[in-house]
Amino acid sequence: MDMNRRHFFRVSSAGLVGSSLVALGFSPIAALAETRNFKLARTTETRNTCPYCSVGCGIIMYGLGDKAKNVASEIIHIEGDPDHPVNRGTLCPKGAGLLDFVHSANRLKYPEIREPGSKEWKRVSWDEAMGRLVKMMKADRDANFIAKNAKGETVNRWLSTGMLAASASSNESGYLTHKVMRSMGMLVFDNQARV
Numbered sequence: 001m002d003m004n005r006r007h008f009f010r011v012s013s014a015g016l017v018g019s020s021l022v023a024l025g026f027s028p029i030a031a032l033a034e035t036r037n038f039k040l041a042r043t044t045e046t047r048n049t050c051p052y053c054s055v056g057c058g059i060i061m062y063g064l065g066d067k068a069k070n071v072a073s074e075i076i077h078i079e080g081d082p083d084h085p086v087n088r089g090t091l092c093p094k095g096a097g098l099l100d101f102v103h104s105a106n107r108l109k110y111p112e113i114r115e116p117g118s119k120e121w122k123r124v125s126w127d128e129a130m131g132r133l134v135k136m137m138k139a140d141r142d143a144n145f146i147a148k149n150a151k152g153e154t155v156n157r158w159l160s161t162g163m164l165a166a167s168a169s170s171n172e173s174g175y176l177t178h179k180v181m182r183s184m185g186m187l188v189f190d191n192q193a194r195v
């Protein structure tokens, strides 16, 4: 295309006006493009502890739903808690994959019981599960509690049942669990958070 001096200035000034409008935010492309929403907008933050290991890293879970009865809530994102003194926002690969654990089809969400001799697991209520647990513990303790040893010395031992406390327990709940179990004479007691 032939371009004389007058044409050159006309095209250049048109280009200059166009680029100035773009610089001022009037780009037709920018105007047509929709702003992407920040994915964590409208979420609720809930602080928690990674359940996997005894390191006990702090996490933040981001959930959708305002907790109203007719609204289904859903956790859509989990990340390390930057304010947590243990991990300062970091997570190992297991912790970083917690969202898959939360939404896994295989995740156990309710107490289940397999009766003696049965191959089937059946779902029971929390009340039933706790009630059975308490009754079985009492029956076992009544049958096996050792008040005195062979020398006649008081020992108050209950050795036939053990307790495994959760790694994500706080110091306070760990202390209380320890006190309750020891007060019943239980010696077989461990807590995964023994770091």
Ligand code: SF4
Residues within 6 Å of the ligand: 050, 051, 052, 053, 054, 055, 056, 057, 087, 090, 091, 092, 093, 094, 095, 096
């Ligand atoms: S994020 Fe990793 S290191 Fe931290 S508690 Fe979970 S499994 Fe343990």
